[in-house]
Amino acid sequence: MDFKIYFQDDITIIKILSKKFTFNNSNALRTKVEELISENNCLFLFDLSEVEYMDSSGLGVFVTIYKNLEQKEKIFSEKCKMVFSNVSKPIETIFSIFKMDTIVNTFNTSDEAISYLKNFKS
Numbered sequence: 001m002d003f004k005i006y007f008q009d010d011i012t013i014i015k016i017l018s019k020k021f022t023f024n025n026s027n028a029l030r031t032k033v034e035e036l037i038s039e040n041n042c043l044f045l046f047d048l049s050e051v052e053y054m055d056s057s058g059l060g061v062f063v064t065i066y067k068n069l070e071q072k073e074k075i076f077s078e079k080c081k082m083v084f085s086n087v088s089k090p091i092e093t094i095f096s097i098f099k100m101d102t103i104v105n106t107f108n109t110s111d112e113a114i115s116y117l118k119n120f121k122s
Contacts, residue, residue, distance in 0.1 A: 003029055005036075011037055011109065011117050014046040021058035030061045037068050042080040043121060044069070045113045054094055066104060081120050085113040116119035 002017035012034070018025055033044070044065070062082075069080040084106045087095070095101040108111040 003032075005032070008114060009118065010041075010121055011043045011045055011114060012041045012045065012058075012113075013045045015049070017050050019050060020053045021048075022053070022055040023033060025055035026058045026061045030046060030064060033065050034068065037065075038071060042069065042072065042078045042079075043117045044082040045110060045117060046082065046083055046084050047086050048088070048091055048108050051091055054091055055069050059098060059100065062100065062104070079121055081117060083113045083117060084109060085110040 004015045004017060006013050013030075014029070016029070020027075036044075046062070049063055066082060069082055073080040082104055084095075084104060086109065087106050091104070092101070095104075095106065105113075105116065107116065
């Protein structure tokens with residue numbers, strides 16, 4: 001899977017560069033994010049501007065990441081959060097059907113998401 005990772009302050013920004021986020025390519029992202037969480041990264045922004053299609057495995061990766069952050073928050077009293085930006089209508093629909101939009105905030109732009117995460121941490 002193609003993705004780009006960069007950091008802004010305490011925020012880990014991951015831009016998924018693949019048009020499809022599916023069983024065939026989602027494991028690499030899950031593995032990398034688990035590694036980042038173990039290195040004490042707690043704030044994640046997933047830029048989905050390139051993603052046009054996501055299957056249940058792709059969604060499952062995000063649920064796993066969410067649960068890992070939730071567990072880290074409980075164990076280490078860290079303020080952990082993940083958010084999405086630049087979500088296309090088809091992906092927004094998937095998030096809505098599976099209620100992902102009720103547990104993870106979605107923003108129109110990465111700048112809005114970064115601003116939210118900076119305020120969340122303080």
